[in-house]
Amino acid sequence: MREQDKERVLVEVVHRVFNHYTRDPHTTEQALFDTLYEERIRLETEKDRSRAKKQKAFYRKIYREALQASPTRQAELLKQVIQAFADEVAGHFDPRVFALATRVAPPALSALLNALSPLRLLAAIPTGMATLDDQIVIDGETEAFKAVARMGTTVLVSTHLSNLDSIILGYSLFRLGLPPYTYGAGLNLFANKMIGFFMHNLGAYKVDRRKKAEVYKHVLKTYAGYTMELGYHNMFFPGGTRSRSGAVENKLKMGLLGMALDAYIHNLCNKKPRPDVFVVPCTLNYQLVLEAETLIDDYLKAVGKSRYIIEDDEFSKPRRVAEFLARLFSLDSRIHLVVSNPLDVFGNRVDEQGNSRDHRGRIVDRTSYVRRNGAPTFDAQRDQEYTRELARSITEAFHRDTVIKPTNLLAYAVLDWVWEKCPGMDFYRVLRTGGPEESLPLTEAYNRVDRTLATLRDLEKACRLRLDESLKGRDTGAIVGDALAHLKSYHRRPALTRRGDRLFHVDRNLLLYYHNRLTGYGLPTWEKPQ
Numbered sequence: 169m170r171e172q173d174k175e176r177v178l179v180e181v182v183h184r185v186f187n188h189y190t191r192d193p194h195t196t197e198q199a200l201f202d203t204l205y206e207e208r209i210r211l212e213t214e215k216d217r218s219r220a221k222k223q224k225a226f227y228r229k230i231y232r233e234a235l236q237a238s239p240t241r242q243a244e245l246l247k248q249v250i251q252a253f254a255d256e257v258a259g260h261f262d263p264r265v266f267a268l269a270t271r272v273a274p275p276a277l278s279a280l281l282n283a284l285s286p287l288r289l290l291a292a293i294p295t296g297m298a299t300l301d302d303q304i305v306i307d308g309e310t311e312a313f314k315a316v317a318r319m320g321t322t323v324l325v326s327t328h329l330s331n332l333d334s335i336i337l338g339y340s341l342f343r344l345g346l347p348p349y350t351y352g353a354g355l356n357l358f359a360n361k362m363i364g365f366f367m368h369n370l371g372a373y374k375v376d377r378r379k380k381a382e383v384y385k386h387v388l389k390t391y392a393g394y395t396m397e398l399g400y401h402n403m404f405f406p407g408g409t410r411s412r413s414g415a416v417e418n419k420l421k422m423g424l425l426g427m428a429l430d431a432y433i434h435n436l437c438n439k440k441p442r443p444d445v446f447v448v449p450c451t452l453n454y455q456l457v458l459e460a461e462t463l464i465d466d467y468l469k470a471v472g473k474s475r476y477i478i479e480d481d482e483f484s485k486p487r488r489v490a491e492f493l494a495r496l497f498s499l500d501s502r503i504h505l506v507v508s509n510p511l512d513v514f515g516n517r518v519d520e521q522g523n524s525r526d527h528r529g530r531i532v533d534r535t536s537y538v539r540r541n542g543a544p545t546f547d548a549q550r551d552q553e554y555t556r557e558l559a560r561s562i563t564e565a566f567h568r569d570t571v572i573k574p575t576n577l578l579a580y581a582v583l584d585w586v587w588e589k590c591p592g593m594d595f596y597r598v599l600r601t602g603g604p605e606e607s608l609p610l611t612e613a614y615n616r617v618d619r620t621l622a623t624l625r626d627l628e629k630a631c632r633l634r635l636d637e638s639l640k641g642r643d644t645g646a647i648v649g650d651a652l653a654h655l656k657s658y659h660r661r662p663a664l665t666r667r668g669d670r671l672f673h674v675d676r677n678l679l680l681y682y683h684n685r686l687t688g689y690g691l692p693t694w695e696k697p698q
C-alpha cells in the first residue's frame with residue numbers, strides 16, 4: 169500500500185463497513201455488542217499484556233457508554249471500533265525497502281524475511297550447493313499470468329502448506345518480473361521486529377486470526393476488495409490457513425474470494441478503463457514441509473478450529489528454519505510453484521488475449537454476468553453462486569497442478585500396507601501402535617510403490633495431477649531411496665527408516681501427513697473416517 173493511498177483506503181473502508189452495519193438501529197446495536205463480546209473473549213487469552221491492557225480499556229469505555237447510548241451514539245461508537253480495526257489492518261509499501269530486499273542474494277532474502285542473520289544461514293549451507301534460484305522451479309501458465317497482469321488486476325490464490333509460502337511466492341513474483349503484491353499476514357508474524365519490518369514494508373497487511381467478530385472480518389474483506397479496485401494486485405490463501413492434514417485444499421473461504429467479484433462490479437459501475445479482475449490459482453509443492461510435525465499433530469487432535477493459529481511451530485524457531493533450508497539445499501530438493509490458467513471472477517478460463525472462455529472454449533462476455541437492464545448491479549444471491557463457481561474452478565486447478573513428490577508416494581504405499589494389516593482397528597490406535605507388524609519387506613514396499621505410481625501416471629495423462637520429474641525415468645529403488653533420504657533428514661523422528669531389507673514405520677503421524685497429499689484423487693485413502 170503506497171503511503172499516498174493509505175488514507176484514502178482507510179476512509180473508504182470505514183465508510184463502507186459503517187454503512188453496512190447502520191442500515192437500521194437493531195443491526196447497529198447487535199453488531200456493536202457482538203463485537204465487544206467476541207473481543208472480550210479473545211483478550212482473555214492475549215499473551216501481550218501491554219496490548220491487552222490498552223485494548224481492554226478501550227472496549228470497557230465503549231461498552232459502558234453503549235449501554236445507555238442512543239441509536240445515533242451507538243452508531244458513532246461502532247464507527248470507533250471499525251476505525252480501530254482498520255488502523256490495525258492497514259498495510260504499507262516502501263519501494264526503497266523492496267528495492268533493497270530484491271538486491272540481496274536469494275538465500276539472504278529468505279533469511280531476512282525469516283528473522284535470521286544472512287551470514288548465519290549462509291554458514292549453514294556448505295559451499296558449492298545450489299542457490300535458491302536453482303531450488304525454486306516456476307512452471308505452468310506463466311506467460312498467461314503475466315499477460316493478464318498487464319490487462320487488469322490479478323489475485324494470486326495459492327495452496328498453503330507452510331509459513332514459508334508467502335516468502336516463496338513473493339520471491340517468485342519478483343523473478344517473473346511482476347510487481348509487488350498486497351497480501352495478508354498473520355499478526356503473530358509481525359511480533360519479531362526484523363520480519364515485521366520487512367512484511368510491513370513489502371505490502372503485507374495484518375490479519376489477526378484470533379478475532380472472530382463479523383465486523384472485523386468485514387473490515388478485512390473490504391480492505392482487500394478496495395485495494396483491488398485501486399489496481400493493487402493481491403495474493404492470499406483461499407483455504408484460510410495452512411493445510412493441517414497435508415491434503416490439497418477442497419474447501420475455500422468464500423468471503424475474501426468474493427471480493428474479487430465485488431471489486432469487478434464496482435469497477436464497472438465506476439467505468440474504470442481497466443475494470444477486469446483476474447484470479448490466478450497456483451500450487452506450492454515441497455518434498456519436506458517445515459511445520460509438518462506440528463500441523464499433523466494439530467489436525468489429529470481436532471483442535472484446528474479453536475486454535476486456528478499456531479504460535480509455537482517450527483517457523484517460530486530460527487534455528488529450525490535454517491536447518492530446514494540447509495537440508496533442502498543439501499538434498500537438492502526442488503520447490504515447485506505451478507501457475508494454473510488464469511480465471512475470471514466467474515470461474516471461466518481466461519486466455520492470453522484476456523478473453524473469457526466457457527467449458528466448450530467459446531468466448532463469453534464477462535459483463536453480461538452482472539448486467540441488469542444494461543447496467544452492472546450487485547445481487548447478493550447471484551454473486552454468491554458466482555463465487556461458488558469460482559471456488560470450484562480453483563479447487564480443480566489446485567488438484568490438477570499439484571506436484572506429487574516421492575515422499576507422498578512412499579508414505580501412501582506404506583500406510584496402505586499398515587492399514588491392510590490392521591482390519592477393524594481404531595484409527596488412532598493404528599497411528600499410536602502401528603499394528604501387529606512394525607516393518608514391511610522392502611520388496612513389498614517396491615511393489616506397492618510401483619502399483620500406486622502406475623495409477624498416478626494414468627491420472628497425469630488425464631491431466632488430473634502432475635508428477636515430479638524425480639518420479640520419471642528412475643527405477644523404484646532410486647525413488648524409494650530419494651523419499652527415505654528426505655523422510656529421515658529433517659524431522660525430529662524419522663518417518664521411515666530402512667534396516668537391511670525391511671522398512672520400519674517409525675512416525676506414522678508424519679507418514680499420514682505426507683500421504684494425505686494423494687487424497688482427493690479417487691485412490692483408496694488411509695485417513696480418519698468422517
